[in-house]
Amino acid sequence: MKNFRLVGLFFLVGFIAFAKPAIAQERSINYPDFSWEKVPQYIHIRKAAAFTDEEIKFLSGFPLITLEKTTGSATYGSTDQGSIMAAKAIKTINPNAKILYYRNVICHYGGNTFDKELMKIQAPFLVDQKNGKGKLIRGTVEAYDLSNKAFRDWWVKSAAKICNSKYIDGLFLDGNIKVLEPGFLLKEIGADKKEQVKEGYLSMMASMREALNSEKLMLANIIRARLPESGLEYINYFDGSYLEGFTAPVNLSYPEYLAKGIDAVQRAAQSGKIITMNFGLGESANTTDKIDDTRSKLKDTEGVQDLLNYYMSIFLVCAEKYSYLNIHDGYSVNTKNGVCDSKVWLQQFPEFDKPLGEPKGSATKVGYSYTREFEHASVWVDIEARKGKVTWK
Template identity: 30%
Template sequence: MKLHALVLIFACLSVHLCRAAETDADYYVSTQGPNGWSGTIATTNSQKSDGPFATIERARDVIRESRISESGDCTFIDELPARNSQSTEDRRVLAQAKQANTDHNIYFCDADSQLSKQIIKKDKQEGIDAHSLSVDPLFVDPANVDFRFQPDSPALKLGIVPFDVSKAELIKHIESPNVPIAFHFGKSQGLLTQEEAEFVATRSSFVCLEKGHATQTHGSTEAGIEAEAQQLKAFNPKMKVIFYWNAFLDYPMYNAHQVYARHPDWWLKTNKNELDRKKGRLMRYDLSSDDVRNWWTRVAKKAVAEGSCDGIFMDAFPQITSPSNRKLWGNEKFDAIQKGLRDLVQETRHSIGEDGLIVFNGIRSTPGRHIGFDFPEADAAMIEHFGHFQSASKETMLQDLLAMQQAAKSGKIVVLKCWPDFSFIDEEAMRKLLSEKRKTAQERLTFPLACFLAAAEKNCYFIYNWGYRLDNGCLEWYPEFDKPLGKPLGEMTRDGWKLSREYQH
């Protein structure tokens, strides 16, 4: 199948044109100069060999030509396995090397129709874009971010293949009638019942299945999550099922653990050459090892690219990046592991493909430390401990909300996990009847939900429970979730420590 492309030119000309008597310009125009000169100096030089242009038209042409080579001017959308986009220069390299069929493109600049014509003219002179056009691609409603093609779009006539928008459908707009909910849980005893699966699949488009899910019936986390993904998608084909795969800690309920256990050279050690175990129990991955990362990404690939899952939940980033690890591992090993973590994210992208979702955990603020959306290659992040554990101060909560807002505005997905002032590690609370825990959770929902709605953007999700196993309130549903919400009527406003925002309903 041909690989076709669509180039959209959004940039406008920002340089200004001045006459010779003016200063501080990129190009100059004067009746004294021929168009063959550089146009970069205001008056004719002493040798009479260079000076300003003779016409404004010539200056505009030069500006357009110079803009062609600037990668920031074009967004290149195609079906090549690129990262988020390719610059014009990147595409030229591919085309000239005959590595891709990229000569059926559309160039379009709403602000300056001549700019796209100049680009095509130049490319055709270089043997590129033989069949490309400078024409409006006829999107359905670009003003409202609907970039589907109209039926008579010239893009379709060129053979440009529209994107699979299933990934984009993950994003549930905050303008939707109700609060956008996500689920994150594991059920060790087995798969969800039919009733539970239908409940989840009809109330959300996003679920992360935890380690140990359905291991008692399916033998491993890998098999349990794969079976559950199939069940959920039978109820909701658009459901995005995320495979929990810790980026640092070795959990024994995976088949992959058996491989890790056979390679002692993969086990992370301290600077005293002792095994680095979390709480003396769980071994940690040495992410500076290429072999460890290759093993890790093979598991991710099998779950997503070869399985029924839609993405990977990469847990434990704050543990990996904690500055206190320098003392534990030594500076050299610490730096190598930080590089290994970034390599792991990039290698995961390669393994699961462009359509696979990378969700990392995550954004977090604690006294003395703030972690933002520091991995731009990822698609999504979780804020796991909003208003709880070490993130319960007003300062840390505000930092987390602002980080969520900033990341979401940049197009990232953010999941805010909130707690009802108690958690699964609170022994006294866990001894209470489920009815009591439900009552307490209901009473304490207003504050975290209000915080979420104050800062949420169109690609944010809300989770509210007291743990990670199914019986930790993970399927509890509250009347507030069904109340009409409507679209926000403005941005969040701040008055000291008071946050406000109005919604349609």
């Protein structure tokens, strides 16, 4: 345990200095295309059936794409094969698109061809220390025991195998906050086991980086203002951070929480990390722990303009090179009885077609109000009033 703590201290020092990547490995980082011409976008998506030609063409317009769990599984028999086939089709149109394969570090979402190997590992899942029951995530999903080295070896090996496909550009890592949040599963597994799981996670992240081809990306759901240093104490394990739950405060007032999050994103982005900022348009349906950014479905797009302006303004006061915005109404684009889960799928908000231009400097902060100038736009946002505006020149 002492050695793991020393490793943790080393990474914290790396975070403070924002120096070289924490993993000692020569890398040729293959970042996505980026331009200030318009507001840069990212997309995070899943569909159980194969994407249509129209959908593939739409996806190929994004420089950075995460193919979520279940992608293509109904058509190709598994998420890993479905993701590879979708990535191959996208790259036929846009070879420069960077496509990430989804894995969760703590939640067992099945449907991959390599799951049968997991069943050969002894005790791969956490159990309640009082009654021995499993499925500790929402009472329906198994939680990985990251203190189990045999499990970690399987997780790293299986993820690397898919990510080293010529059609996949890296790994999207979800569930990190569940591991790092001190209180999550503490009651069920106890303090000692919780610490062992966290230490196993840190070891697994280091191993994952070393197992990947040097050009492959690792993007994690890691920056969250609820953590002591907003997740920046772990950022150097990764090439960047996905962001969700940005406006769902924990242990702080709403403006204090957002200000802390904005500061963390600005620091990470200015250090050269990839940022993908995600905002959902549906009303929040968060659970009490507010770890997952769950939202109700959007009935239509009427009345979302003020929210769209607010979210875009928050993004633009944070954005640097390799920062991307995703405004959505859920990641599922499955269709049932002719009705798609998403009301904005295959559509583009007009604001994303307006000229932006390079920033003229960093954002200026006065109280809880931020302003920033771009070549073709002026940005203002007041996070206490929960209002924002982009004035297009």
